[in-house]
Amino acid sequence: MSLVTVSLGSNIYPDKHIRLCLDALEDTFGHLQISRIFESEPVGFKDSRNFYNAVVAFYSDWSAGELQAWAKQLEIAYGRTPEMTKCSPRALDIDLLTVGDASGIVDGIPLPRAEITQNAFVLQPLAELLPTQRHPSCSTPYATLWQRFKMGKQRLWAVDFYWRGRWVSQADPQPQTAQAR
Template structure:
């Protein structure tokens, strides 16, 4: 068995009952093989950024996993698929979106996965919930850089 790795996952949805979809995704994360849900943030509401449709509900989860990064990504995509996720075009509104933000201290750049997530530092809806559960992972300067983005903790 592989040594557990701490990973952070961003959760978001803006179609249907988005808050329910995010809560259900937390539960699904806790049931993934070789993985335990360590911490979860509050839910946050934000207007679409580089997207359209209704406001998003966002959150971040910390997991401890024995899955490799690509295996974890496959599990996240399976959860999205079970939630009815479709990808008709880039940044389309969605029933559920799960993004692998950080996988330990790894730097990964493949055709299917980039960690740390390449746009996480530009998004208040990621940084605010991440800071809530892992304050050492987000600096005040990083938060200041996204301060103009409207995000409301629910």
């Protein structure tokens, strides 16, 4: 069994689609560790709605290829099609971040995912969820990577999110901005 982390994103009815994704993950893989849910301004998108983002961790004995195929099938079930452009609105985006300590190309998938160290909407929830866990390539704890992270123009803030009878996330009193860090 390996610890698997995935990032979730949605900017089409994000409350609904993040909930549906969490349902599918828990129904398939069992107990989940879930970060707070963050709203973020789109990175690389023009004239797009804000995203909801989260990171989820769970244990699985599935291969990276099996995990990736499952995630892509779920995205397709909620309207994502192969011809959609990279920066188009989406009901659901599931990205495989890590599978245990795998590093390199595994089943044709680059692991760990480069976005971990590039985007606040991935690194902040990951660092909060698994602060002492070490990045598979550089062996630096996620909390340390987050402390060193330069926000630039990226903005994100935690939102209230209730799922399966419990609060997963509650809003920050003030959003994170480049000036606040």
